[in-house]
Amino acid sequence: MICFLRSVALACLICCLPAFTQASPQPPAKTAKKIVVAPPAQSKSSDRPKIPPVMVILPAPALQQTLSSILPLPIEHNASEQFRGEITLDSISSLTVDGGRIRIIGQLSGRNMTMNASVGNQNIQVKLGSLVLPVVCDVDLRFDPARQMLLLTPHFQRSTRSGSDSDEALLALLNSLSKQYEVPLHNFMPLTGEIGSNTVRLRMEPLDIRAADGAVTLRLKPVAGKQP
Template sequence: MPFSPYRHQYIFLLVLCAFSLLTTPTQAVQSPPIVLNLPLPTLHQALTSLLPLPIEQQKRNSNFRGSFVVDSITRLAVQQNVIAVQGQLSGRNMAVNAQVGGQTIQIKLGEMVLPVSCDIALRYDRERKTLFLRPTFYKQARQQDPAAASLAPLLDGLSREYALPLDKLDPLAGKLGVTPIFVQLEPVDIRLRGDSLELQFRPHTGKIGSTKTGKKIR
């Protein structure tokens, strides 16, 4: 979701003020984390801005040919500590290998549009600073649609854990008076809380050097 320059400056000042309030001269380097609650409508809007999203197939899934994308996300909800998602998956130049009479033949499916539903479980690894996402597709949707049944192995292959590294987030840069400074947000925890996605960050601040390399001076 694109941010305007005004909003970027507002977020930077908000983080800086929160850090100033939470830190005292006698406090240790470690500071309490900043908690950001992302409501589901905002998360839905952010994900929609990334569409269409290509789906990378696993190399071991050699029975399928074609390109697959997530076209739309029509529903997003929190149910039993998972994110329930409904959307649309489409494929182009699709073909599937099938066993007929002991021989492997290729069945061309062409283009296909398929409604899908899945639950996404979240797991955050603090040591690796990585968010893991595991989607699980509903089996009943496959049984109601013959096209979905033919794609059942593909959906099974997509039901695996995906890693989203968060250890290289770009710092927020700005000025305090005439002094250029940065705020580096260290991800501490990510979890579902109510109807929101809760993100916890620990801020680290410092001065930005005047060299062209942008070396940070602590």
């Protein structure tokens, strides 16, 4: 399951790339003469200008397109004593963002599915085979700035009212995955650029991440460092 949620977070980061690339440092124009100047006096850290945060808005259609490009996507789960099998997200028909939640409507499939059941005093294994289930997945999104963690909690439900017993079995397995998952963002999108003979590394430190009004909005603080 964490693979699926990391892919959701990765889709947000991939959509950020064009904006970050345009803001990457550019090499200065060459001058005809070399001018040597005395090194400037060291200034106090409090005198340095503060870099304003960068605001990046990722609309829902862009997230849907990015996620769709990496399908089919396996959904990892811990094989329990009751259910076993492979689950895959095959397609996404709709993706909306509002109220701190990303809603994904798509189709899941299960392969080599088995279910253990108790009949009287005996345990039997029921082979469910291959299953296809249209589902709605609501992913609650919250950002913890103190720990630099993106907190994602998925909730699954069937998109249609009718369904077979096999569909109910797959849905029960998905509901067992409805818990909070943590995606660390400590090293967020490092970029590098050349200024003269120096390599400048630009890291974006997340300040806030919200899901509302049809988009995921990120407030990021650029943090630059020089490499030898």
